[in-house]
Amino acid sequence: MNAECTFEEYQKGLAEDKLLGVLCADCNAVTVPPQAVCCKCGSQKLSAKELGKTATLKSYTVIRIAPDGMNPPYIVALAETDDGPWVMGNLVGLDPEKADIELIGKKISISSQEVKGDIYAIGDIRALTFNLQ
Amino acid sequence: MREVAILGVAMTKFGNSERTNMEMFAEAGLEAINNSNIEAKELEALFFGNCLGTFEEGQMHMAAFAHSALGMRMSAPSTRFEGACATATVAVRHAALLVGAGVYDMVIAGGAERTTAMGTPLATRTFAMGCQAQYETPLGITFPGVFGMAAHMYSKKYGIPIKELKRNMAEVSVKNHFHGAKNPKAHFKKEISVEKVLSGAFIADPLQLLDCCPFSDGAAAVVVASADKAKQLVDKPIYIAGTGQAAAGPLYHQQDLTRVIAREVSMKGAYKQAGIGPQDIDVCELHDCFTIAEIMAIESMGFYEFGKGYDAAAKGETRLGGKIVVNPSGGLKSKGHPIGATGAAQVTEIVEQLRGESGSRQVEGAKIGLVDTLGGDFGTVCNIILRS
Numbered sequence A: 001m002n003a004e005c006t007f008e009e010y011q012k013g014l015a016e017d018k019l020l021g022v023l024c025a026d027c028n029a030v031t032v033p034p035q036a037v038c039c040k041c042g043s044q045k046l047s048a049k050e051l052g053k054t055a056t057l058k059s060y061t062v063i064r065i066a067p068d069g070m071n072p073p074y075i076v077a078l079a080e081t082d083d084g085p086w087v088m089g090n091l092v093g094l095d096p097e098k099a100d101i102e103l104i105g106k107k108i109s110i111s112s113q114e115v116k117g118d119i120y121a122i123g124d125i126r127a128l129t130f131n132l133q
Numbered sequence B: 001m002r003e004v005a006i007l008g009v010a011m012t013k014f015g016n017s018e019r020t021n022m023e024m025f026a027e028a029g030l031e032a033i034n035n036s037n038i039e040a041k042e043l044e045a046l047f048f049g050n051c052l053g054t055f056e057e058g059q060m061h062m063a064a065f066a067h068s069a070l071g072m073r074m075s076a077p078s079t080r081f082e083g084a085c086a087t088a089t090v091a092v093r094h095a096a097l098l099v100g101a102g103v104y105d106m107v108i109a110g111g112a113e114r115t116t117a118m119g120t121p122l123a124t125r126t127f128a129m130g131c132q133a134q135y136e137t138p139l140g141i142t143f144p145g146v147f148g149m150a151a152h153m154y155s156k157k158y159g160i161p162i163k164e165l166k167r168n169m170a171e172v173s174v175k176n177h178f179h180g181a182k183n184p185k186a187h188f189k190k191e192i193s194v195e196k197v198l199s200g201a202f203i204a205d206p207l208q209l210l211d212c213c214p215f216s217d218g219a220a221a222v223v224v225a226s227a228d229k230a231k232q233l234v235d236k237p238i239y240i241a242g243t244g245q246a247a248a249g250p251l252y253h254q255q256d257l258t259r260v261i262a263r264e265v266s267m268k269g270a271y272k273q274a275g276i277g278p279q280d281i282d283v284c285e286l287h288d289c290f291t292i293a294e295i296m297a298i299e300s301m302g303f304y305e306f307g308k309g310y311d312a313a314a315k316g317e318t319r320l321g322g323k324i325v326v327n328p329s330g331g332l333k334s335k336g337h338p339i340g341a342t343g344a345a346q347v348t349e350i351v352e353q354l355r356g357e358s359g360s361r362q363v364e365g366a367k368i369g370l371v372d373t374l375g376g377d378f379g380t381v382c383n384i385i386l387r388s
Ligand SMILES: [Zn+2]
Pocket: A024, A025, A026, A027, A028, A029, A038, A039, A040, A041, A042, A043
C-alpha cells in the first residue's frame, strides 16, 4: 500500500490551503485526491505532489432537491486543474440563480470548506470550493 | 461457454407499494417460476438484487430470506448483488455466466426495492451513497446533479443551445410516457406534453421534475437455464446472445460526462460476443434515469453518432414504429425505477417483446433486443443482448 499521501494528509493539506496529490514516475500524470495507484496508468511509483490551485470550470449544476442535511440551492461543478487532473467542488461566492452555461470555460481558484458529516459519513470532511477569478 | 436461455419472466406493478420487499419479490419470482413450467425446488441458485434494504426496512442480507420466500432448496445458494441502479442486470448477467460455464443448469435472478417508504430526503441521501463518499457526496451532489452537469457539458460540447437541448430532452420524457401509458405495470401510466415537462420544478439544473425518473417500489425476476434445458420446458426460449459489463471510478477521473466510457466498453464486449452491431438491434430497453441519459445512451450504443442523438425522440425515431424503438415499456421514466429490480424488469420487457407478447406496445417482428443499465455516477454499466 502506497502511503505517499493519505486521505488524512490530503485533508490536513486542505486545512492549510494546500491541494495535495500524487505524481506518477511512469507517465507523469497527477492523481488527485491521492490514492495508491496512478489514475491514468495504474503505476504504484508515486510521489507526493502539491498542485496549483487554479483550474477551468468544465460543467456545473444547481442542486435544488438535496440529500437530507444539505441546504439547497447550491452549485456543484467539475473543473480541470492547470496541472491536468479534474476535481469536483462547490462553486461559491455566486448566487446560484445567476449560474448559466457561460460559466463553462471560466477560470476558478480552488479552496476548501468543512462539511459536517451526518451519521453515515466518516466524519467532518473538508470539501473543495471554487471561486470565479 | 454453452448457450444460455431465459425461460419465465415476471415483474410486479411498479409504483408505491405497501408490501414488503419479500412479498414483492415472491410475487415476481413465483410468477417467473410458474411461467417456466418448473418448481422452485428445481432451481440451483438465486442471484438477488437489492440496494437499500438496510434503510428501507432495516434488512441487510436479504438474499437468504428471498430464497426462503420462494421455497427454494436449502442447498441452493443465494447471493445478493449490488451495483447501484444496475444491480439486477449484474445479477442476471452473473446467473447467465455461471449457467454458461456449466456450474448450474437452471437458476433464478432478479431483485426487489422499496424506495418510497424512505421519503424523498432520506431516499436522496441514500441514493447519493452511490457517489464517492469522501470526495463527491460531501459536495451535496445527487444523481440528477450528475446528469445535470452532463447535460450542460453536452450543450457546450456540441454547440446546442441549452433551450433547444432541453426541448429535445423533454421529447424523450414525452415519448417514454407515451409508451408507458400502454404498460399496465407502469408507475406512471399516463401521457404528458413537452410543455408540462418544461413547466416542472427544477431538480438539478437544467433538469426539471419530468426529466427525472421517480423513486419506485417493485420487484422482477427471470429464470435462466442452459439452452438445452430451456427448450424442453418452454415454447419460446429467449437466448442470451451476448453480455457486457464495465466499471469506472469517480466522475473527476471520467472527465467527459457526455460519454459514458464504461458503457462504450460494456457494449463493445456485448456486441462482439453476440457477433452483431447496433444496426441489428430491433428494440432496446435502456437506462433513461434522466432524459439526457437516454440521449447519451443511444449515442454510446452506436445508434447515433456522438452529438447527433439529441433529437431522435423529437423526430419519432425512437418511438414505437420508429427506426430503433427505445424503452417501449415506458423506461425508468414512466414504468418506474425500483433500483434493485430495474434490470430484471428491463430483461422482462425485452423477453416479452421478442416473444410477441407486448400487446399495444409490441415492436412488430422484433428478433434481437438490448438491455442497458447504468449504476451510480457512471460507475457500473451492464448490457445484455437477447435474441428469439
Ligand atoms: Zn501513471
